Amino acid sequence: MSEPAGNDSAEILDGSGDDRLLTLFSNRTALKKAHRELLVEHRLLEERLHDANAETDALKTKVDYLESKLSDRDGAPGLMLHYQLRGLREQLIAAMTEVIKRSVEAMYAQHREQAEREWRDSHAGNLSRIAGKIAAEQAQRDRTRGEITTQRSALAAHKAPWWYWRRKTIRAAIESLRRELDARSDALDALLAHHHSIEQQTPPSIADVLSTREKREVNVMALLVYREFLDCYEGDTYIERIKMACKREPGAIDYGKVEKATSILQDLADKADAWLERVTANLNGDALDRAAQPLLRIAQYDAEKDTTPCDFLGSFDSRSTGGTGEFVRQYSDALLLREDPLRLRDLLLR
DSSP states (O other), X not given: OHHHHHHHHHHHHHTHHHHHXXXXXXXXXXXXXXXXXHHHHHHHHHXXXXXXXXXXXXXXXXXXXXXXXXXXXXXXXXXXXXHHHHHHHHHHHHHHHHHHHHHHHHHHHXXXXXXXHHHHHHHHXXXXXXXXXXXXXXXXXXXXXXXXXXXXXXXXXXXXXXXHHHHHHHHHHHHXXXXXXXXXXXXXXXXXXHHHHHHTXXXXXXXXXOOHHHHHHHHHHHHHXXXXXXXXXXXXXXXXXXXXXXXXXXXXXXXXXXXXXXXXHHHHHHHXXXXXXXXXXXXXXXXXXXXXHHHHHHEEOSSTTOOSOSEEOSOOOGGGGTOOSXXXXXXXXXXXXXXXXXXXXXXXXX
């Protein structure tokens, strides 16, 4: 029994028992912290699972509702009409996005072509200047070599003893010409190396950045597509119907009886074909760019850096700017921009 007491006394004296006790409490604290973190994570996972189950149930309910409507002869046309109206806005978004993308890419390509053309001109000019310096240096070097040859001939012609001082003068001239020749050879080598380094240069990369003016031009072209859409679907409250279909769930809007919903569906299909035809004929390529130019001249902006117009002052007829016969419209106010009925302003470039 005396041996353990001796060990305890030794541990107390050297402090090893305290160290083990501190380690035990430290491990206990770490375990409690890890346990709390696991509880928090478990609670978060339970909440996510609950939300996921609720979302799944809601989707199932919606799918069941849609299936019941589609299987109902009286309900199917109204449901189809609802999604057709939503799809019209998506078509408009796709058309505006395509115009913006195509216009931006064309401007980027124009920037790169211009920058490359300017670089090629500058590069050719630099090579031409260096080539001129090389030619001048080579000519001067050849003249120096010719002078050395002439002086050597003179030295050979003055061998007699009484030409001693003359020969000394000629030798000094030859030595000076040799130093000049070495210097010119070094300068020529440097010019040739510089010329080679310029030849190895490649066009620098160009950052794709649009100016405020260019962004305004792109936005106006996109607004022309928007305006064409509104003009095509004006009347018969189609724009209002599109807005409501995008805001409300299927079944929340009464589109009338089967005959009326079917008639609206057919009318929408006809208008969609007409709109696509007008967009294809009047708002593609050069025609769209020409139509945008007069608008840019009368567009008003709240600030110098704004890219979305706040108003248009004046009017124009597209026939006077080379537009097609179909695309004739007077712009005299900013009703489209003030109301933005389909909430598409965010598509425009900032």
